[in-house]
Amino acid sequence: MTRPAARPLLWLACLLAVYLCAPFLASIPQIGQADWTHVDWRATWSAVAVSAGSASVASLAILIGGVPLGYWLARSDSRGMALLGFVVQLPLALPPLTSGVLLLFLLGPYSWLGQLTNGALTDSFAGIVLAETFVAAPFLIVAARSAFASVDPVYDDVAATLGHRAASRFFRVMLPIAWPSIRAGLVLAWLRAFGEFGATVMVAYHPYSLPVYTYVVFGGQGLPAMMPLLLPTLAIAVLCAALSVAWRGGRGNLFNAADNGDTADSLASEPARPALPNPRLAIALRRQLGAFDLDIEWMPSTRRLAIIGPSGSGKSLALKLIAGLERNEMGFVRFGGAQLDALPPERRHIGYMPQDYGLFPHMTLARQLSFPVDADPSSARYWIEHLGLSALTARLPHQLSFGQRQRVALARALSRHSQLLLFDEPFSALDTPRRRRLQQALRALQREISAVTVIVTHDPDEAALLADEVLVIEHGRVLQSGTVDQVFGQPASLQVAALLGLHNVGEGTMREHGVVDTASGLSIATANRSIPAGERVMWRVSPSSIAISAHGAQSGAVDAVELRHGDPYVVLNVGGMRFDVAGDGALAPVSEPASVRFDIDPRGVSVWVDRARAVRCDSVSSASSSAA
Known part of the structure; x- marks a missing residue:
């Protein structure tokens, strides 16, 4: 049945068809x-x-x-x-x-x-x-x-x-x-x-x-x-x-997708592959595209890596520079003892998985895996079996679901025995349950192989799950790098904390007896007495260390009650600052702000020196002295 909105178009089409x-x-x-x-x-x-x-x-x-x-x-x-x-x-x-x-x-x-x-x-x-x-x-x-x-x-x-x-x-x-x-x-x-x-x-x-x-x-x-x-x-x-x-009539329907098979099978040990002795990646990337300028350096010491940042920060460009798909203007890409800069992408021997998987629409799954120049049939058979793809070898990409496409692209990258694997937001197109299952499968896979994996993502949880070291970038510049524990536990700035989705984080000045004075006038006690008074610091309060009670020493206003992963959180407004408080499951929705009192357990307050702020202040002081 033709919809009414389409009838004028239908009449116009019929009019021309009659004339022809x-x-x-x-x-x-x-x-x-x-x-x-x-x-x-x-x-x-x-x-x-x-x-x-x-x-x-x-x-x-x-x-x-x-x-x-x-x-x-x-x-x-x-x-x-x-x-x-x-x-x-x-x-x-x-x-x-x-x-x-x-x-x-x-x-x-x-x-x-x-x-x-x-x-x-x-x-x-x-x-x-x-x-x-x-x-x-x-x-x-x-x-x-x-x-x-x-x-x-x-x-x-x-x-x-x-x-x-x-x-x-x-x-x-x-x-x-x-x-x-x-x-x-x-x-x-x-x-x-x-x-x-x-x-x-x-x-x-x-x-x-x-x-x-x-x-x-x-x-x-x-x-x-x-x-x-x-x-x-x-x-x-x-x-x-x-x-x-x-x-x-012989063309396939590009929108016909399979509707099952998205659960990845458990992975057994991978066949033996030639391995470099303890390969490590080191990069210095320089590239200008119009008004955008990328300038980052990173020398991680582990194999599971992630580059995290918002859209437009240069994450995908960085991955293409590592792969040789874009020209690195003034920098280097080293992997183990090999200098990759002078090599075209076809000679860098890497595995690359783009955002939409890049499956060739005219090739079946079997041809996808045999397409690499140095394709290893035994390795391809192994990954077909262990990624649950055995029944799909004759299908074209448009006949596969999103999860199946992701696993085909992963199998294609792994079948080359590459020691460097690059993944550009591989799970961005998937729904949450399917994304979580495949993330867990990839994490298990990372434990089985000796390759260095670089994951580009804007999801902090994904980076924390799939990486041991992370690089946080924005507008083409490095904001912070380090291990997952370091970066998530002690973000270098409020900007980094916001990109990582961290709450209850702020800046302040350390006072004697382990008390931090915040910019909003709130004083927070901490169990950390190692930082001298007068030092500029950053702090973070664990949501579970904040207790709402009638006799609390601090006061604030409840703005909302939110569910996160099924758990309730109370959002407190204290002097213009937001605090998330772990709820007890019996909280009712809030229609308007309500005043409450609360206490903060000093043992749940982390404090560290705000070195980025000190550097900014030193730079301003130096500039002022030069001007004078």
């Missing part, structure tokens, strides 16, 4: 008026052969040159390529006779090329091919450019990290993905060449092509004698339409 079908219907009553007795079938079939042959040769030439041209027009942003893209479309806007006149300037008997070939390029089969190529090529070039422009660059990136060079990536990945649209453009180019009249009649009147022969018969004998010549043209049109429908 009307000429064919109008020709049916005229069939009886055709002059069948005087048809020169030998000349007719000769003209059909000339048109079909010249259109096929022209289409082959257009395919050979037009696909690479469309690819570079889609990939290049230079002004020269933009101008070239404009010029190659001009034949679409020119009247066919005008195209023929322009071709005479190049191919005619008085042009330098015509004199060089002794006039062989006009009034010949070659002249027909050249004329048809000129007018029909834009159909394929435009289709190829649009097709390549719509192919996600992540496929090329993934193929590079799987060891394939540029030519292999083009013929085995980019071209197959773009081929359905290119094929449609090729059919249009062939039909345009087959039916070309204006340019052909100017360049090569002889031998007769079917359009030219039809024109000659019409001019000499009239409409009845010309009508039988429509049969070959209609037959070819019907054949092309049938092929188009058949090709369309």
Whole structure:
């Protein structure tokens, strides 16, 4: 049933469809008026052969040159390529006779090329091919450019990290993905060449092509004698339409996904793999893209790593620089004793898993895992079995659920025996239960393999689960790095605390007897007496160490009661500062702020020196002294 909102569109579509079908219907009553007795079938079939042959040769030439041209027009942003893209479309806007006149300037008997070939390029089969190529090529070039422009660059990136060079990536990945649209453009180019009249009649009147022969018969004998010549043209049109429908019917439904199989099986020990002696990653990354400038350094000492930051902070760019997919302008990427900077991505021997997994849409699961240049069949079989993919090997990506795609991409990266694995927000597209299960599966996998894993994420919980060391970045700069315990336990600034989703964190000044004076005027006692008075500090209060009671020493207002992971938390407002307090499960929702009193257990208060704030103050003091 058609929705009311779509009916105007349906009527417009029907109106145009009726108009396009009307000429064919109008020709049916005229069939009886055709002059069948005087048809020169030998000349007719000769003209059909000339048109079909010249259109096929022209289409082959257009395919050979037009696909690479469309690819570079889609990939290049230079002004020269933009101008070239404009010029190659001009034949679409020119009247066919005008195209023929322009071709005479190049191919005619008085042009330098015509004199060089002794006039062989006009009034010949070659002249027909050249004329048809000129007018029909834009159909394929435009289709190829649009097709390549719509192919996600992540496929090329993934193929590079799987060891394939540029030519292999083009013929085995980019071209197959773009081929359905290119094929449609090729059919249009062939039909345009087959039916070309204006340019052909100017360049090569002889031998007769079917359009030219039809024109000659019409001019000499009239409409009845010309009508039988429509049969070959209609037959070819019907054949092309049938092929188009058949090709369309054979396409898979891109939105058809499986609905099960997202629970990862338990992982057994991985087959033996060649390992570097205690490999470690060290990076210094410099890259400027427009107004964005990335400048980070990191030399972690463990194997399970995470880069965390908000959207637009440069996390994915950092991962691409490590993989060699973007140019590192002034820095280095070292892994173990190997310097990766001078190596292209196909020679860095890494496993790379982008955000949307980068599964090639034209390859089955089995082909995905055999695609890496150094694919190990035994390793591929192992990961297929242990990631629960054995029943899915013949499926295409669009036939898999999100969780299954994630495991296929993971198996593909692991089947290379890479010692460096890069994961770009691998679980961002999954719902929470499924994400948690697969995170646990990946954590178990990390314990089984010796590879260094780098996880890019904006989820602090994910970073804490999957990493031993984290790098916190924002706006392309490092805010803090260190072990998970250090960074989460003692964030370097309120900015870091906010990015990590930490609550009950603030700045203050240490007073004698272990009391911290906060900016809001609240004084918080701590059991830590090791920091001298006057030191600038950061502090954090455990939600479970705050007790609401009628006789509490501090006062505040209850703003809300929130559920987190099913547990209630009371949100207190104390002098403009927010405190989260662990609830007891019997709290009712709050409709308006209510005054309460509370106590803070000093044993639940962490205090550490605010070195970042001290550095900022020293910088300001130095600048003021210099100005003075």
